[in-house]
Amino acid sequence: MIELNRVGRSFTVGRRKARKTVHAVRDLSFTVEAGEFVGYLGPNGAGKSTTIKMLTGILAPTSGRIQVAGLDPTRRRMALARRIGVVFGQRTTLWWDLPLKDSFELVRHLYKVDQIDFRRRLAELTELLGLAEFMSTPVRQLSLGQRMRGDITAALLHDPAVLVLDEPTIGLDVVSKAAMREFLRHLNADRGTTVLLTTHDLGDIEKLCRRVMVIDHGHLAFDGTLDDLRATAPDEESMEGVVTRLYSG
Numbered sequence: 001m002i003e004l005n006r007v008g009r010s011f012t013v014g015r016r017k018a019r020k021t022v023h024a025v026r027d028l029s030f031t032v033e034a035g036e037f038v039g040y041l042g043p044n045g046a047g048k049s050t051t052i053k054m055l056t057g058i059l060a061p062t063s064g065r066i067q068v069a070g071l072d073p074t075r076r077r078m079a080l081a082r083r084i085g086v087v088f089g090q091r092t093t094l095w096w097d098l099p100l101k102d103s104f105e106l107v108r109h110l111y112k113v114d115q116i117d118f119r120r121r122l123a124e125l126t127e128l129l130g131l132a133e134f135m136s137t138p139v140r141q142l143s144l145g146q147r148m149r150g151d152i153t154a155a156l157l158h159d160p161a162v163l164v165l166d167e168p169t170i171g172l173d174v175v176s177k178a179a180m181r182e183f184l185r186h187l188n189a190d191r192g193t194t195v196l197l198t199t200h201d202l203g204d205i206e207k208l209c210r211r212v213m214v215i216d217h218g219h220l221a222f223d224g225t226l227d228d229l230r231a232t233a234p235d236e237e238s239m240e241g242v243v244t245r246l247y248s249g
């Protein structure tokens with residue numbers, strides 16, 4: 001479903017003599033099969049967001065090849081948009097001044113979702129995510145947790161085969177976080193949606209991901225099961241300890 005083959009992405013920063021090249025992602029290769037739920041971890045600045053931007057066609061790679069749902073994201077960005085859902089926890093894709101339901105209606109138009117499918121899916125997501133009481137509230141008046149549920153709904157209205165999540169539980173309280181995790185677990189297990197999850201919350205990883213990839217300085221530093229990850233530092237009691245060891249090389 002997702003395939004990266006020796007992908008690199010660099011940026012030129014600074015001016016004149018201070019000019020230098022930042023290699024955000026270097027020679028990165030991995031495959032995510034349909035139906036997998038994969039955690040994508042890495043310290044700040046490791047290259048996670050750059051990878052996600054390349055997967056969704058926002059950024060073009062400077063080298064290598066990417067395929068998502070059989071499409072090259074940069075060349076087929078519009079076609080890919082119909083097969084992929086993306087949620088950036090730190091930003092909203094909803095319309096700030098519009099009631100939630102109007103934002104969803106706009107998403108329906110943009111993605112050309114059939115009216116009957118749209119109604120069915122929206123009813124299901126509204127029920128699963130407990131959105132009914134906020135439907136008429138402008139997005140700017142929603143709490144972070146409510147807004148996040150709205151963003152997830154918007155990303156799923158066109159029933160994408162792949163969902164890419166960048167820190168979807170950031171800032172959520174323990175109850176909202178548990179509800180969000182349960183929803184994502186259901187989405188993957190029952191609907192078979194492929195999920196790639198980026199987070200700094202290791203609870204998300206432990207509760208949801210069978211497989212974990214760790215990126216560090218743009219390189220893939222680890223790719224294996226959660227048990228394989230624990231086995232990299234068997235004397236560490238917590239996942240924080242295991243991951244800290246991995247991040248510090």
Ligand SMILES: Nc1ncnc2c1ncn2[C@@H]1O[C@H](COP(=O)(O)OP(=O)(O)OP(=O)(O)O)[C@@H](O)[C@H]1O
Binds near residue numbers: 011024043044045
């Ligand atoms: N548009 C850009 N221009 C210049 N440098 C960039 C740009 N985007 C990212 N970088 C650099 O690329 C590297 C990787 O950044 P990226 O945002 O992918 O990291 P990240 O793993 O998502 O980090 P975080 O966990 O802090 O969000 C960093 O050194 C960053 O400064």
